[in-house]
Amino acid sequence: MLRINNLYAGYDKLQILFDLNIEAPGKGITVIVGPNGAGKTTLLCSIMGIAKVFSGEILYEDLPIKGELTHNLARKGISYVPQMGNVFAELSVMDNLKMAGYLMPGEEAKIKAESMTDIFPVLKKFINRKAGTLSGGERRMLAIAMGLMKNPKLMLLDELSTDLAPIIAEKVMMEVSRLRDELGITILMVEQMAKRALEIGDTAYLMVSGEVRFTGKADDLLHETELCSMYLGIKPEEQDIASIEESSLEGSE
Amino acid sequence: MTTENGLKSNLKEFITRKEVPVIVIILALLTYLLTSRGVPIILTIFIDFAVFAIITMSLNLETGYAGVPQFGRVAAVIAGAFAVGAIPGRILARFMDLPYGLDYASDTINFRVVPEINALLASSWLLSIGFLLFSLVIAAIAGAAIGWLISRPAIRLKEAYLGISLLAFGDFLMWVGHNWSGMVGGSVPIYVPDPFRIFAVDRFTVIVLVIFVAAFMVFIYMNRLARSPFGRSMRMIRDNDVSAAAAGIDVVKVRTQSLVIGSAVAAIAGGLYVIYTGTCTAFGFQKLTWTFWPWAFMMLGGIGSTFGVLLGVFLLSILRSMIVIFRYQWFGFLLEIGIDPLWLEFTLLGVVIIGVILFMPHGLVPEKIEPMLPRRNVRRVLERKNLAGEK
Amino acid sequence: MAPWLASGLIYSSGLALTAGSITMIYITTRTFNFAVASMATFGFYISYTGVELYGGAPYQYYPFVFLFGSFLGIICYFGLNRHLLRRKAAEITLMMSTLGYDLLLLSFIQMYADFLTHTYRLFPRRVTMNVYDFELFGIRAAAIILPLIAIAILIILHIFLTRTKFGVAMRATIENPVLSGASGINSDSVYLVAWVIGGGMAALGGSFMAMAMTGTPVMGMYTIPLMFAGAILGGLGSLYGGMLGGFLIGITEYAGVFTLSQQFGPWVQGYRMAIPLILMAATLILFPRGLAGIPLGKLVGKLTATKRGENT
Numbered sequence A: 001m002l003r004i005n006n007l008y009a010g011y012d013k014l015q016i017l018f019d020l021n022i023e024a025p026g027k028g029i030t031v032i033v034g035p036n037g038a039g040k041t042t043l044l045c046s047i048m049g050i051a052k053v054f055s056g057e058i059l060y061e062d063l064p065i066k067g068e069l070t071h072n073l074a075r076k077g078i079s080y081v082p083q084m085g086n087v088f089a090e091l092s093v094m095d096n097l098k099m100a101g102y103l104m105p106g107e108e109a110k111i112k113a114e115s116m117t118d119i120f121p122v123l124k125k126f127i128n129r130k131a132g133t134l135s136g137g138e139r140r141m142l143a144i145a146m147g148l149m150k151n152p153k154l155m156l157l158d159e160l161s162t163d164l165a166p167i168i169a170e171k172v173m174m175e176v177s178r179l180r181d182e183l184g185i186t187i188l189m190v191e192q193m194a195k196r197a198l199e200i201g202d203t204a205y206l207m208v209s210g211e212v213r214f215t216g217k218a219d220d221l222l223h224e225t226e227l228c229s230m231y232l233g234i235k236p237e238e239q240d241i242a243s244i245e246e247s248s249l250e251g252s253e
Numbered sequence B: 001m002t003t004e005n006g007l008k009s010n011l012k013e014f015i016t017r018k019e020v021p022v023i024v025i026i027l028a029l030l031t032y033l034l035t036s037r038g039v040p041i042i043l044t045i046f047i048d049f050a051v052f053a054i055i056t057m058s059l060n061l062e063t064g065y066a067g068v069p070q071f072g073r074v075a076a077v078i079a080g081a082f083a084v085g086a087i088p089g090r091i092l093a094r095f096m097d098l099p100y101g102l103d104y105a106s107d108t109i110n111f112r113v114v115p116e117i118n119a120l121l122a123s124s125w126l127l128s129i130g131f132l133l134f135s136l137v138i139a140a141i142a143g144a145a146i147g148w149l150i151s152r153p154a155i156r157l158k159e160a161y162l163g164i165s166l167l168a169f170g171d172f173l174m175w176v177g178h179n180w181s182g183m184v185g186g187s188v189p190i191y192v193p194d195p196f197r198i199f200a201v202d203r204f205t206v207i208v209l210v211i212f213v214a215a216f217m218v219f220i221y222m223n224r225l226a227r228s229p230f231g232r233s234m235r236m237i238r239d240n241d242v243s244a245a246a247a248g249i250d251v252v253k254v255r256t257q258s259l260v261i262g263s264a265v266a267a268i269a270g271g272l273y274v275i276y277t278g279t280c281t282a283f284g285f286q287k288l289t290w291t292f293w294p295w296a297f298m299m300l301g302g303i304g305s306t307f308g309v310l311l312g313v314f315l316l317s318i319l320r321s322m323i324v325i326f327r328y329q330w331f332g333f334l335l336e337i338g339i340d341p342l343w344l345e346f347t348l349l350g351v352v353i354i355g356v357i358l359f360m361p362h363g364l365v366p367e368k369i370e371p372m373l374p375r376r377n378v379r380r381v382l383e384r385k386n387l388a389g390e391k
Numbered sequence C: 001m002a003p004w005l006a007s008g009l010i011y012s013s014g015l016a017l018t019a020g021s022i023t024m025i026y027i028t029t030r031t032f033n034f035a036v037a038s039m040a041t042f043g044f045y046i047s048y049t050g051v052e053l054y055g056g057a058p059y060q061y062y063p064f065v066f067l068f069g070s071f072l073g074i075i076c077y078f079g080l081n082r083h084l085l086r087r088k089a090a091e092i093t094l095m096m097s098t099l100g101y102d103l104l105l106l107s108f109i110q111m112y113a114d115f116l117t118h119t120y121r122l123f124p125r126r127v128t129m130n131v132y133d134f135e136l137f138g139i140r141a142a143a144i145i146l147p148l149i150a151i152a153i154l155i156i157l158h159i160f161l162t163r164t165k166f167g168v169a170m171r172a173t174i175e176n177p178v179l180s181g182a183s184g185i186n187s188d189s190v191y192l193v194a195w196v197i198g199g200g201m202a203a204l205g206g207s208f209m210a211m212a213m214t215g216t217p218v219m220g221m222y223t224i225p226l227m228f229a230g231a232i233l234g235g236l237g238s239l240y241g242g243m244l245g246g247f248l249i250g251i252t253e254y255a256g257v258f259t260l261s262q263q264f265g266p267w268v269q270g271y272r273m274a275i276p277l278i279l280m281a282a283t284l285i286l287f288p289r290g291l292a293g294i295p296l297g298k299l300v301g302k303l304t305a306t307k308r309g310e311n312t
Helices: A040-047 A070-075 A093-100 A106-119 A121-125 A136-149 A166-183 A194-200 A218-223 A225-232 A236-252 B002-018 B020-035 B040-065 B073-095 B110-123 B125-154 B159-179 B197-227 B229-239 B241-246 B251-277 B287-301 B306-325 B332-336 B341-359 B375-390 C003-029 C036-054 C058-086 C091-120 C141-163 C165-175 C177-182 C187-209 C219-233 C239-264 C266-271 C274-286 C296-311
Strands: A002-011 A014-024 A029-033 A052-060 A078-081 A154-158 A186-190 A203-208 A211-217
Touching: A002 A040, A014 A029, A014 A040, A014 A052, A014 A186, A014 A203, A014 A211, A029 A040, A029 A166, A029 A194, A029 A218, A040 A052, A040 A078, A040 A154, A040 A186, A070 A078, A070 C177, A078 A136, A093 A106, A093 A136, A093 C165, A106 A121, A106 A136, A121 A136, A136 A154, A136 A166, A166 A186, A166 A194, A194 A218, A194 A225, A203 A218, A203 A225, A211 A218, A211 A225, A218 A225, B020 B197, B040 B073, B040 B197, B040 B229, B040 B251, B040 B287, B040 B306, B073 B110, B073 B125, B073 B159, B073 B251, B073 B287, B110 B125, B110 B197, B125 B159, B125 B197, B125 B251, B125 C274, B159 B287, B159 C091, B159 C219, B159 C266, B159 C274, B197 B229, B197 B251, B197 B306, B229 B241, B229 B251, B241 B251, B287 B306, B287 B341, B287 C091, B306 B341, B332 B341, B341 C058, B341 C091, C003 C036, C003 C058, C003 C141, C003 C165, C003 C187, C003 C219, C003 C239, C036 C058, C036 C091, C036 C187, C036 C219, C058 C091, C058 C141, C058 C187, C141 C165, C141 C187, C141 C239, C165 C177, C165 C187, C177 C187, C187 C219, C219 C239, C219 C274, C239 C266, C239 C274
Parallel strands: A029 A186, A029 A203, A078 A154, A154 A186
Antiparallel strands: A002 A014, A002 A052, A203 A211
16 A cells, blocks of 8 residues: 655755655554654655655555655545644634545535544534634544545554543544444554554554664564563563453453 | 864965955955056946945845844945934034034035035045044944844844834835935935045045945954854854853844944945945935845845855946946847836846845855854864873 | 825725735745735736726726736746745745845836836826826715725635635645645645735735825835735734734824824924834734734634524
8 A cells, every 4th residue: 555665754954764664554554653753753744745755765556656745645545644733723623624625525525524523423512613722632533533534545643642531542542443444444653652552553663763673563563572661661561461461352252 | 183284274275265365356456446547437336346245244244144134224324324424514514613503404505515614624634534434433333323223122023023124114214314304405415525535536546445445344354253252143043043042142132233233334334335425315225225235145145154245246236237337238229118228227136136046045155154163273272182182 | 084084094995905915925825025015016007007098997997906916926926936935945035035026026117117108108107096086975986995995805805715615725724734735735726826816915905005195116115114014013913914904004104194294294294104113113012913912813703603603
């Protein structure tokens, strides 16, 4: 679905990403984890044509998309939910959804927006309020709804769980795995809540200082005790619990 | 030892690259001026170059070094011009028992008073030189005062707001001069006493020399300033005012100082200019000529580089003067459809600004990053360290 | 209506449009558009050429004025602004580039004035557009028509920005260009439309102002500080603020000159520029964000929000 070969990217003269090779297979969740400043957000930005790509290849459905303008990528079915500034604070919730469905005909966008409020009932309550007045969690819901409005084939999710209460973060994660399972959307997500993300993810990459340190199955990364404790703050005990839970789940299945 | 040699050659390179060509050009000009009587057209071009060189270097101090978008350069030039037009002549008139009050500038009196002052000036070397120096000091004080005055409400504003405020202030000053006839005659030009009268036929040549010397001194001063601690704090503020403030630099103070110094220098140029033309009138000081042309010179030469700025003024002011002087010979065809080729001056200005921005954003001579310490000092420190090491 | 008030209203409507134009282009493209000066002057010359060569009232040429201003805006966008925006140029560079464009236009204006003199034996260097005006209800028609046009433009723009899909997309791009790009909104077309509207408004504003003052080729050059003062007074945040700021600048200038010259004599006229500039300076000191710092917009926003809430 999305393949990145030997990517060097950054902003202006500042180079942040070095020789990155990443692949997000279709209808799966690819998780990118790593400590602060690893260049995860920059990676998403360079896919979307926001950051500057110095060299390398970005292939989407086997076609090169390097150097494409952001709005053209949106037309191709890539949906991007940024970490910060992911809603239009000055517009109403309804207008936000409509703007997210900018590429569809008006009527279709309206129907789609209605269906979004069914998925996220909390939005229905505030449909005419300015998005800037929503709480952090509600905004995040709106941002995901806006990402879904576009009928995407590929979703780029940047740190969905930030500023969410743990219980809501959990809900959001469930939602993400539902997107894959029910709608068959390919997802490339960058996540701070590494453990939970790796649990729902299929493929995983560990990025450190602009380079890839680990490539493989998400489960495998969870079992790399050293990497996990060094870069992701996942303590071995927790990991044990995780694996125990996992095995018990497997057992019950 | 190798580092030391490197430093030496660097030092050599520094001097040859920056100041020697300028000195050579000036010496060549001096010999030319002294050996020939000088063709008036060429002298005009020289004067334009030297006056605008001073103004553009002062603009570069404020905009290139300190990052203040000075869209009101004309204000300081006006301050200098008005001060020279209004004050020194009045003082002499006072001592000569001539009208010196508001009526000094009146169009029925001024043209009779100033020739008498000129006659007095032409009689004494000492008086002439004293008068010239006094005029320039007055101009610098007026410029510094205007610079300080502008900086008061505006200096804390955000970049673009500051630029607009400065622009508006420059315009306002021109209107004040135009309407207050008691100062410099308002809409009627006032005569400016001429301290160069004593040179009789050579007046023109001597003025060119004086303005050139002034421009050269400003050039040296700007170069020294750029490498001084003050120059470095200005650059720091320009690059990032928050981190400069965090490093203990008083941002408002340094910006104000840069505005005051720059305005004083520009005002001296304004004063020299009205002494050269012998008249002073408010409408002669339009922002087009005295703000936007210097901006174009600076942008072509390279913002932040004094040598580049000088080069920009040199090339462009000659081109501009040529267009103005030869407009009928070169663009006579425009006259056939009734268009005065004079307007091509603005076309050139616009084309240069746009062209530089689109194709040469850093100008002819991009700003060179100056070392934090003068190289001499670095070497001294290294030597001391070496000595300590040998011991 | 007192004559000063009539001219004041005409002049202020013109300033409102030019200040609105500056604000419109600034909030979308971060560009302080100096070229508003020459766009305004060109607008005045289009209406002048119209009435001189084809007769009638200046008003009937306003559509052409708007279109010509838009044309100038389009040229500026494609020739200059777009490249610099792609290059992520600094605000001051963007500003300087429009200054270059302005000077280019100024030279064309001067040439055009020469051309009019040469070919049609007109005197376009000192024009009093008043003489082409007629009376309406006993006062100058312009004092009624021009404020109405300005208000109509404000309303049309409001409807455009709140009710149409592209208008909302424009607001979205102004607020968050990255997210709007990710939503498939082409920011290029948003900027282009801003230049089209802004250019048209600037030209129209210039032809308005010429109804109250002497039209000259440097008319825009001399009034540009006031246009900027209006935009700054409006806070450079919202279009409505910009138009209101321009209007306030104009009307205080006329009211101030009128009151002060009654007090101190007609010499005050010469220093009229001081009044709006003092107003601007005072606003900047009291409310560094201009009129937008006074939460009027919020109140209006709340009102419209509750209204729409009731409707659904």
